[in-house]
Amino acid sequence: MARFAANxxxxxxxxxxxxxxxxxxxxxxxxxxxxxxxxxxxxxxxxRLDDNGxxxxxFNAPPGDWAKxxxxxxxxxGREEEFRRSVASxxxxxxxxGNTRVHVMAxxxxxxDDRTRHRKTYVxxxxxxxxxxxxxGITTVIExxxxxxxxxxxxxxxxxxxxxxxxxxxxxxxxxLDLYHCQIVEGDLAVKMRKNxxxxxxxxxxxxxxxxxxxxxxxxxxxxxxxxxxxxxxxxIGCEYRPRAGTSAGLGWARKWLGK
Numbered sequence: 590m591a592r593f594a595a596n597x598x599x600x601x602x603x604x605x606x607x608x609x610x611x612x613x614x615x616x617x618x619x620x621x622x623x624x625x626x627x628x629x630x631x632x633x634x635x636x637r638l639d640d641n642g643x644x645x646x647x648f649n650a651p652p653g654d655w656a657k658x659x660x661x662x663x664x665x666x667g668r669e670e671e672f673r674r675s676v677a678s679x680x681x682x683x684x685x686x687g688n689t690r691v692h693v694m695a696x697x698x699x700x701x702d703d704r705t706r707h708r709k710t711y712v713x714x715x716x717x718x719x720x721x722x723x724x725x726g727i728t729t730v731i732e733x734x735x736x737x738x739x740x741x742x743x744x745x746x747x748x749x750x751x752x753x754x755x756x757x758x759x760x761x762x763x764x765x766l767d768l769y770h771c772q773i774v775e776g777d778l779a780v781k782m783r784k785n786x787x788x789x790x791x792x793x794x795x796x797x798x799x800x801x802x803x804x805x806x807x808x809x810x811x812x813x814x815x816x817x818x819x820x821x822x823x824x825x826i827g828c829e830y831r832p833r834a835g836t837s838a839g840l841g842w843a844r845k846w847l848g849k
Contacts (some may be wrong), residue, residue: 594620603782614641617847631685661694664711695743719759732765763790795830804842
């Protein structure tokens, strides 16, 4: 049976951030994820999790200067020391929040940049990150992202991500399969799930093409949820979508699984 985690960076934005934990729990969610925890202390976030009976599922390592448009630094030559500090910070938070998945964003590459050099940096950085995370019982995940939402993002396709993981060769480095991004870039979702699920560390969903609730558009999510059950997926599914209206009002698609 599918287990859904509310993404508190995109959902429940009608509430202040720390109040979103309670709102998600009242709607029946038992897990949460978000982009970044670093504006709050680990203790503050842990308290919200405990108060609402929630499991922290995932968050991202620091991505560089987000406000200035950076979207990760893992593949950026010359930023290796900053990358290592970002991973250390993420692992400190994870030790308190209890999540076993940390997403490391690849970053942006300009049209004229040396892709081979970026890829080597990416592989080397991920090998180091996976080694650090392993000692803490954490799985590092990497996510292909479509270039409509993030133009210039270094990692875009599932096969690219799985090739990187294979080259690194760490058991705790896996691919984050965001079905929204995958559908936009390449489609063929069910075949990719059947082929690669053993190397998938986390799944996320959203409606395509509008990134709203997963109840309309190009993707037949009920079919895919049944397929995940058939394949024995026992991880979380992150609801990384932007509600079309109020978050709670848009959860009709999830009542079956949330018990509401």
